Amino acid sequence: MSRRARWVVFWLGGLGVAVLFVLAVLRLPEFGGLVHPYRDLSVPAAMGRSSPNVVSSINFDQRALDTLGEETILLGSVVGAAALLRPSKDEKEQLAKEEGRVLEATKLLGYLLLPVTLILGADVVTHGHLTPGGGFQGGVVLATGLHLLYVAGSYRMLRRLRPVSWYEMAEAAGAGAFVVLGFVGLFLAGSFLANVLPWGTLGDLFSSGSVFALNVAVGAEVTSGVVVLLARFLAQALSVREVK
Secondary structure, three states, X not given: OOHHHHHHHHHHXXXXXXXXXXXXXXXXXXXXXXXXXXXXHHHHHHHHXXXXXXXXXXXXXXXXXXXXXXXXXXXXHHHHHHHHHOOXXXXXEOOOOOOOOOOHHHHXXXXXXXXXXXXXXXXXXXXXXXXXXXXXXXXXXXXXXXXXXXXXXXXXXXXXXXXXXXXXXXXXXXXXXXXXXXXXXXXXXXXXXXXXXXXXXXXXXXXXXXXXXHHHHXXXXXXXXXXXXXXXXXXHXXXXXXXX
């Protein structure tokens, strides 16, 4: 395709998006008005299904299909980045014999914060249907907490305690669990990702039906995806060497 043809395709697509955007904006309700249909529908639906965190209810129940798309985008991004960062035929992984010096205060603080960060991340994931948070946020916290091993200790220690193959399988399992729960709703209620699990009691940990389960699945996928991604970047920076 010539340069001119690419510009024509670009402007035709851009014009279509611009027309749709203007039409959508023109039909928006007046700012500050008294009519809020989304609020009036989403809040009672969340409370009725024992999910006081309305944001999580929207993400994992009322609009769970959108969240599946977001999770798939993350999965595809990690797979693509890992493929680009893998050692080429002219490279191999080889750890340096010497590592940089880490301050004793940094080591102590890292080791103290490691369990605290992991507990906080798990809490954010498992209580995402009750309080602000969820699988996406908690997954990032968990992955970050794990890499405090690298900040406080050494790259060798992180490699020993973070087997990448395990996280690759966990990432696939988390993404697959989301789809499986979607088909469970389809078979039992005739709607993909329908909330068919027991809703429980408002405020209890095991409540909100599939919102809790999907939060955990996304937490596992995001945690594992970020770990795999950082593992590839760290390997490129610290252990991949050109074959001479």
